[in-house]
Amino acid sequence: MTTKELQHLYWRAGFGIQPKMLNQIPLDRKQVVDALFEDSKTFTPIEIDLSYLNGIDPKDLKKFPSLAKELREKSNIRILDLGNAWIAQMIHAKELLRERMTLFWANHFVCRDRNPRYMLQYNNTLRYFALGHFGDFVKAISKEASMLKYLNGKQNRKQKPNENFARELMELFTLGEGRYSEKDIKESARAFTGYNHNFEGEFVFRGLQHDHDNKTFFDNIGRFDGDDIIDIILENRQCARYISDKVYRYFVNPVPNNSHIEAMTEVFYNDYDIENLMRFVFMSDWFYHEKNRGAKIKSPVEFLVGMAKTVPVTFERKRDIIVIQRLLGQILLDPPNVAGWKGDKAWIDANTIMVRLKLPSLLLNNAMISLKAYGDFNDRFAAQYFKRSKGKLPFKTLPDWDSFLDDFKTIKTEELTNILIQGTVNEGTADYLKTLSTASKRDFCVQLMSLPEYQMC
Amino acid sequence: MDRRKFIKDSALASSLLFVPRFVKAFEAVPSSKLGYKRLVIVQLSGGNDGLNTIIPHDNDIYYNARPRLAITKDIIKLNDDLGFHPSLAPLRTLFDKGELSIINNVGYPNPVRSHFRSMDIWQTASDSDTYLQSGWLGRYLDTYGNKPYNAIEMDEQLSLAMKGERFNGIATNNYKMLYRTAKDPFFGNVLEHYNDQHLSEHNLGYLYQTMIEAKSSAKYIYETTKVRLSQEDYPQNQFAKQLKNVAQFINSGLDTKVFYTSLGGFDTHANQPNVQKRLLSQYAESISAFVKDLKRNETFDNTLILTFSEFGRRVKQNAANGTDHGAANNVFVIGKNLRKAGFYNKLTSLSDLDDNGDLKYEIDFRAVYKTILRNWMNVSTEGIINSKQKLLGFV
Numbered sequence: 001m002t003t004k005e006l007q008h009l010y011w012r013a014g015f016g017i018q019p020k021m022l023n024q025i026p027l028d029r030k031q032v033v034d035a036l037f038e039d040s041k042t043f044t045p046i047e048i049d050l051s052y053l054n055g056i057d058p059k060d061l062k063k064f065p066s067l068a069k070e071l072r073e074k075s076n077i078r079i080l081d082l083g084n085a086w087i088a089q090m091i092h093a094k095e096l097l098r099e100r101m102t103l104f105w106a107n108h109f110v111c112r113d114r115n116p117r118y119m120l121q122y123n124n125t126l127r128y129f130a131l132g133h134f135g136d137f138v139k140a141i142s143k144e145a146s147m148l149k150y151l152n153g154k155q156n157r158k159q160k161p162n163e164n165f166a167r168e169l170m171e172l173f174t175l176g177e178g179r180y181s182e183k184d185i186k187e188s189a190r191a192f193t194g195y196n197h198n199f200e201g202e203f204v205f206r207g208l209q210h211d212h213d214n215k216t217f218f219d220n221i222g223r224f225d226g227d228d229i230i231d232i233i234l235e236n237r238q239c240a241r242y243i244s245d246k247v248y249r250y251f252v253n254p255v256p257n258n259s260h261i262e263a264m265t266e267v268f269y270n271d272y273d274i275e276n277l278m279r280f281v282f283m284s285d286w287f288y289h290e291k292n293r294g295a296k297i298k299s300p301v302e303f304l305v306g307m308a309k310t311v312p313v314t315f316e317r318k319r320d321i322i323v324i325q326r327l328l329g330q331i332l333l334d335p336p337n338v339a340g341w342k343g344d345k346a347w348i349d350a351n352t353i354m355v356r357l358k359l360p361s362l363l364l365n366n367a368m369i370s371l372k373a374y375g376d377f378n379d380r381f382a383a384q385y386f387k388r389s390k391g392k393l394p395f396k397t398l399p400d401w402d403s404f405l406d407d408f409k410t411i412k413t414e415e416l417t418n419i420l421i422q423g424t425v426n427e428g429t430a431d432y433l434k435t436l437s438t439a440s441k442r443d444f445c446v447q448l449m450s451l452p453e454y455q456m457c
Numbered sequence: 458m459d460r461r462k463f464i465k466d467s468a469l470a471s472s473l474l475f476v477p478r479f480v481k482a483f484e485a486v487p488s489s490k491l492g493y494k495r496l497v498i499v500q501l502s503g504g505n506d507g508l509n510t511i512i513p514h515d516n517d518i519y520y521n522a523r524p525r526l527a528i529t530k531d532i533i534k535l536n537d538d539l540g541f542h543p544s545l546a547p548l549r550t551l552f553d554k555g556e557l558s559i560i561n562n563v564g565y566p567n568p569v570r571s572h573f574r575s576m577d578i579w580q581t582a583s584d585s586d587t588y589l590q591s592g593w594l595g596r597y598l599d600t601y602g603n604k605p606y607n608a609i610e611m612d613e614q615l616s617l618a619m620k621g622e623r624f625n626g627i628a629t630n631n632y633k634m635l636y637r638t639a640k641d642p643f644f645g646n647v648l649e650h651y652n653d654q655h656l657s658e659h660n661l662g663y664l665y666q667t668m669i670e671a672k673s674s675a676k677y678i679y680e681t682t683k684v685r686l687s688q689e690d691y692p693q694n695q696f697a698k699q700l701k702n703v704a705q706f707i708n709s710g711l712d713t714k715v716f717y718t719s720l721g722g723f724d725t726h727a728n729q730p731n732v733q734k735r736l737l738s739q740y741a742e743s744i745s746a747f748v749k750d751l752k753r754n755e756t757f758d759n760t761l762i763l764t765f766s767e768f769g770r771r772v773k774q775n776a777a778n779g780t781d782h783g784a785a786n787n788v789f790v791i792g793k794n795l796r797k798a799g800f801y802n803k804l805t806s807l808s809d810l811d812d813n814g815d816l817k818y819e820i821d822f823r824a825v826y827k828t829i830l831r832n833w834m835n836v837s838t839e840g841i842i843n844s845k846q847k848l849l850g851f852v
Contacts, residue, residue: 065727065777112573167586254660297660326614336617337577339588345663346590349625350605350671351615353664354638369643426661428652450643452664 001029003418008293009033009282011422011457012251014096016306019407019419033282037275040098040131045124046089048081050117058199078116083325083332084318086123090305097278101130103301104250105137109173110340112333113146118201119333122146134243134272138173138230145197151338154196156189158211163189166229168338174233176242180218187215192226240269244277251281253292254344260286294423294456297347300328302457303356307449310420311364311404316396324363324395327355348455360449364399365442369450372437401442413438420448422457429453494833497703497716497762498594498618499789501740503723504572505766506733507786508816511559511804514540518772518807526729526774539804544737547745555798556748557791558851562805563825564785564818568768572724572782575767580618582823582842593826594715595621596841597834601714602626606674608715609706611699619717626715627674632702636679639672648672683709689750696720697743704747708754714834723766727777740764748791757793761833761852764789765822771814772807784815788825790851792833797851824849 001009003022010017013036052074061068090099105126113119122144129137141147142165148154151165166189170180194210197203215224220232233239244264249256267280281287298306304324307313315321325331329352330341341347348356361369408416417425417433425433429451438444448454512528513519515538520527533541533549539559541548551557567585569575581589591599598608599621608626610619619626629635651665682705689704691697699718706713720740725732744762751757769786785805802819811817824846830838832852 069727164586168588172588295660297664329614336590337574337581337588339590342590345623345660346620348664348667349615349620350627350667350674351613351629353667354635354671354675357644357668358638358641369641371642371646423661426652426665428650429647431652432646432650447643451647452661452668455664456661 001026001032004293005029005288006032007419007422008288009036010096011306012100012287012296013278013282014100015090015302016309016457017419018309019411022419023410029283033279036097036282037131037279040095040101042095043098043128044089044093044095045127046082046085046120048078048085048116048120050078050120052078053117072114075114075116079114079119079333080318080322082116082120082123084321086332087301087305087308087321090301091308098127098130101274101278102127104247105130106332107335107340107343108246109137109141109147110335110338111144111146111150112335113149115146115149115201118145118149118197121201123333129274131275131278132273134268134274135230135234137274138169138233139227141173142169142192142226142230143195143197143203145201145203148195148197153192156193156195157209158190158193159209161186161189161193161211165189165192169230170233172338172340174230174239174242175236176238179236179238179242184217187217188224188229190215191217191224191229195226234272237265237269240272241265244268247277247281250343251278252287253295254297255295257286260284294421294453296457297344298455298457299341299343299347300325300330300352300356301332303328303455306457307360307363310407310449311445312400313363314398314400316398320395320397324359328352328359353452353455356455357450357452360454361446362393362395363397364401364449365446367393369446370437370440370443372439372443374435374437404445405441408441413441413444416441416444416448420445421451421453423453425451425453493759494835495707495714495716495756495760496829496834497700497760498718499740499744499762499764500576500616500717500719501723501736501764501766502572502576502719502721503725503766504575504768504770504782505723505736505786506725506729506780507766507769508772509729509733509780510542510545510737511561511787512540512542513538513804513807516807522772522807523774525778526780536800539800542733542737544734545741547741551745551748551791552799555795556793557789558795558798558801560788560790560801560820560825560849560851561803562785562816562819563765563788563822564768564816565821565823566818568784568811568815568818570768570782570784570813572767577617579765579767579822580616582826582844584844590617591622592616592618592620593841594618594717595625597621597715597830597836598624598626600840601834601836604674604677604712605670606678606711606713608717609678609703609711609713610717611702612717612719616717616719619715626717627671627678629678630699632675632678632682636675639675644668644672678706678711681709681711682706689746689753691746691750692739692742694739694743696739697746700743700747701750704750704754707751707756707760725770725779726775726781727779729774729779744791760792761829762789762791763825763829764791765825769816772810772816773814784811784813785818786816788822790825790829792852795852796832801849801851820849821846828852 007017093099111122125140125144129140151168152162153165156162163185167185171177190211194206196206212223214221217229218232244261245256248261268277361367509528512532514532528542531543533546565585569585578585580592582593583589594608602624605627608619610626610628612628612630615625615628691701703716722736751760765788766786768783770780770783775781805816805819823842823844827838827842827846828849830836
């Protein structure tokens with residue numbers, strides 16, 4: 001496996017590569033891919049402190065609006081904690097691939113809920129099933145408290161069915177738009193009636209609200225419940241294709257390739273085992289084709305996590321992490337709607353590109369991007385230019401450059417380009433980089449991170 | 458998306474792919490396509506209580522449903538049925554001059570009572586059971602915009618309303634700061650060396666193009682905006698500051714068709730009277746100053762202001778002296794030469810309510826959008842408003 005291939009794999013299956021991995025003796029593809037899956041065999045759930053909920057009786061919340069309000073405010077802070085814990089998990093977890101998949105599924109089974117207990121459980125469910133059986137995954141999602149709230153599942157009763165979940169189950173989660181009839185939606189909604197949850201977030205099936213009669217769904221007739229509906233959906237090859245297409249565009253290339261997606265569908269339809277599908281992708285020659293490397297625009301979270309994995313950074317105010325996500329256009333746990341973030345080019349507009357280009361220097365180097373030319377040790381102009389902004393920085397951060405220098409100690413400054421940038425550097429920009437001083441590894445790292453090329457992976 | 462269509466439609470392609478320097482790119486853009494009419498959106502976030510804003514002062518049901526919350530004193534009666542909340546006094550002149558049209562009972566079928574989702578519906582102009590990833594103003598830009606600054610949001614980040622399928626507006630709550638950031642000499646150096654030979658429509662090329670766009674937009678806004686002291690006194694609050702900046706942009710002749718502003722805090726579940734009183738004052742005083750500012754600069758004639766909130770509130774008050782999330786609500790349209798000023802329609806029944814006890818909608822909000830696009834902006838709504846709506850007669 002070449003260094004470039006190894007980097008590519010680690011950017012897609014994780015959030016970038018650590019220099020120490022590159023120093024190891026070259027391994028063959030199978031060994032590397034096996035190791036990735038081996039590392040993700042374990043499951044480490046996120047934990048946050050929810051002790052404020054101890055002893056709370058839901059009946060009291062109705063009776064005392066002030067208690068409910070106090071609880072809401074505490075919950076909002078815990079949601080923030082959850083988001084931050086999630087980012088920390090992506091930076092530090094050993095289960096690289098599992099975390100990467102969790103992020104992927106979060107923008108597939110899109111859900112938004114302000115109850116931190118339910119949302120924590122939801123997030124850990126995504127993590128638990130991230131590499132598991134797709135059918136089990138969908139069934140678990142259909143019973144999650146957050147999802148039952150978000151798509152009105154708990155309002156779906158025999159007397160008055162609510163079709164919201166049934167519609168999105170097919171349109172966004174399994175089959176894709178136009179692959180079902182309005183009648184299929186109506187009938188399947190009936191199968192999910194009676195789904196509910198308790199205050200603790202556990203699934204509760206309310207038999208009295210469930211429609212026990214026959215349903216006709218995709219030419220099948222029976223007294224179906226929700227799990228039966230999901231099994232029937234999975235029998236449709238379109239489901240395997242829909243997921244394969246999405247996986248391809250996320251993990252391989254935003255421009256789909258039908259024959260590769262067809263090959264993936266073949267594998268996935270066989271057993272709906274997500275691990276097998278991903279192993280097939282990472283073992284395929286086409287995954288490593290040059291045109292797929294550096295072809296993807298990093299999402300804001302990929303951008304942030306990747307940066308923090310290269311230069312560890314501590315935020316003095318945890319709210320800053322939310323502000324940054326907002327400026328970049330993606331706040332974890334706060335998707336625009338159930339269709340999720342559009343991704344790819346939609347990440348980038350006049351605002352977000354400037355924030356992205358400026359952010360590395362803001363977070364890691366007091367807003368300064370060095371202009372020092374090759375062999376020039378006089379940086380007066382830049383120093384003056386940036387003096388004005390000193391002390392007015394919007395974020396309070398503590399970057400750990402010592403750790404960076406230690407990690408990259410065997411790597412020459414010029415070689416940083418190859419490690420930090422995936423894909424090729426635009427010709428003119430490459431020429432400019434050659435004129436820059438290589439005296440400081442730190443300055444050069446900030447310069448590279450401030451390029452459009454750094455936005456790609 | 459069809460790649461050829463993208464290239465053809467996108468102004469990025471027409472100017473930037475073939476003109477490497479961003480300054481030239483900016484100069485090469487014709488502004489003729491845009492015309493002169495401007496639209497200013499005011500979003501009241503949180504769900505403004507429409508019934509205590511435009512008050513049915515002659516209706517017993519109103520007083521019975523809100524024993525503690527109904528406005529009884531100092532109502533500014535506009536006709537035998539309806540009147541302004543006292544805080545809206547500054548809008549009285551606009552109403553009398555025929556420069557304000559109040560459209561009652563605006564909503565959509567199967568209303569959603571979540572702030573988040575209902576705002577999403579208003580911003581994307583979707584049905585309540587479909588989910589769109591672009592906003593109605595963004596889709597307008599897809600077809601009729603060619604520069605990010607053709608639509609400016611007075612905030613740090615763009616709302617979904619301003620994001621198109623392939624083209625976005627620009628957000629700035631501080632255009633000087635935007636300019637300073639874009640002016641970082643490192644970016645200048647990178648673009649100096651920027652080589653457009655290999656930048657096609659691939660993702661990296663798109664990033665460079667957007668970077669150039671951002672830089673030239675920041676420069677354009679900064680250099681075009683004339684920092685003449687506004688002769689108008691604006692109140693001291695964030696919303697007024699947004700409108701003051703909008704007036705500055707409009708009066709400087711910025712090539713901007715759409716401005717997006719917002720005022721939040723209307724989610725009055727408890728102790729509504731003081732909160733709403735303060736917010737409506739901020740709204741009315743700021744709007745009044747803004748309109749005067751435009752009039753003095755003779756730009757009011759070409760400006761239309763649309764005010765909306767994601768939903769109204771329940772007719773019946775709750776136990777905490779507030780109101781819960783409702784459905785249909787009123788919308789304000791302010792401008793010169795309105796076709797139907799004053800009350801566009803009557804307030805719907807306060808007794809024939811939906812299952813939740815909320816007002817039933819009579820006019821779909823997308824009909825309001827469609828009317829503005831067709832009759833004010835003079836464009837076709839094809840691809841922008843995707844549901845069938847009839848044209849209204851307010852403008």
